[in-house]
Amino acid sequence: MRLQFILGEIGGGLRRNLSMVVSVILVTFVSLTFVGAAGMLQLQINQMKGYWYDKVQVAIFLCGEGSTAAGCASGPVTAEQQDNVRTLLESPAVAQYVNDFQFESRDDAYKHFKEQFSNSPIVDSVTPDQLPASFRINMKDPEKYQIISETFSSQPGVETVIDQRQVLERLFSVMNAASLVAVIIAGVMTVCAILLIATTIRLSAFSRRRETGIMRLVGASKTVIQLPFILEGVIAAVIGAALASGTLWAVAHFFLGEYLSKQYPDTAFISPAQTLLLAPALVGLGVVLAGTSSLLTLRRYLRV
């Protein structure tokens, strides 16, 4: 009975205050979309880092069947050439710069490739023998990349030596900056949302002061009096969060999935499903936002 009563009160409050409720929904929607955009950029950075990025800095790719580099004139790398590279990596001259290194076979490469590009159509057209084997090197000092490069690029059986950081770092710094901007905008919008929720609750409490006055007199508990107001704000915020989640999903699906991944087939993009991981966080944030701001407002404007 009491639950039903509270639900009725909420419904009445939402109807009576419709325009304010809509504006709360929109403001939380926009602010949480920016929060979500920042989250999406970070997810995308992780996706692009792939399996090796945080573990190694330099990759020595060995020749495969289709390699056209000068060092690969003699065809794919032989077991002997591969052992030579390994020996050289372990030799004191090189080892002083190397923390650690791992060999990635073609099958390993295929496995990691499939993980990273799981959202891309390219994954179906690639077979293990199209991917080169490689040595992945964790440098003591990433700045010493040049030494490794000079030592190994001329080795027989080595196709190329790549400093992965150099390739991606610049892109990542741009994306990180974009995340930061998104977070700042989200922060400003969140302040807007908090103030707007507070104003809405205040108006709502004022327009229902007759009811709440009677509730007080007949001895309704604080919960029964305040809960409808708090839930009103929370419901509006949850709707906003749901809209924001939907927007992020749509961006991942239509923009990243249908457009960008066709323009840049060799880049790994996040899947729409991954953006939905952000949804609970956005909803939670919306609930906390609305809940605290309405609670604080009620403490001032609705005496019990």
Next chain:
Amino acid sequence: MIRFENVTKVYDQKARPALDSVSLEIDRGEFAFLVGASGSGKSTFLRLVLKEDRATSGMVHVAGQNVANISSWRVPRLRRGIGVVFQDFRLLPQKNVFANVAFAMQVIGKSRSVIRDTVPEVLKTVGLEGKEKRMPHELSGGEQQRVAIARAVVNRPGILLADEPTGNLDPTTSMGIMGVLDKINQNGTTVVMATHDDDIVNEMRKRVVELKNGKVIRDEARALYTSMLPVVGQSRRLKDASGRDEAAHSGGQAAGQQAAREQAAREQAGEGRL
């Protein structure tokens, strides 16, 4: 039921206290009038009983407990034991009579079946049978006040506080309302009524507590409303103009006027109870 011990309430340090060392006891089942001019402390008295305000000093006991010791989350329980009626009815305009009374039960979590059984019964007590579906604006002032009384007593409080419940009503209707309050009192509810209405006080012949400048200046059982305050006289003249035989009152001396007033009131009480 209600006991004040040297209760003083100061709103503003510079002004005189609203209540000045008031000691008063109202027993269970009693009917007491609280009379006095505006600003004499009647409303403050009622607010202290409801714990809407804290006494500056002294002790207020309601239903056996010192209200100062009731924690804020238990105040609702105190208020469930007290019904309140106001001069301005305070009904919810968008709810019908039944819903207005049911509201008081809904908000404290009474089940739907209990509400369905209790509300018509209470409406019958206040004389509003068959008007469950009416909206407040479709009712006369007296009927609206009856709805307000029904709402105040639907949860069976031990105490009913009435703050000038007849202040907006004509004398005939007022006597009808008094009949309802008397009936509720006879069912065992303690009734405290703040009023300016001398006719009613004189007709009812109940205990009268008179406040002046925050002090109790008179506390008599089965008493009359005797006050020389000009405000009261003015309000009476207005009432006279609104429907009573002016000639009966305008000429005579104080004693004769008093007798005539009582006579008229008795007649109206009779009408009101029909």
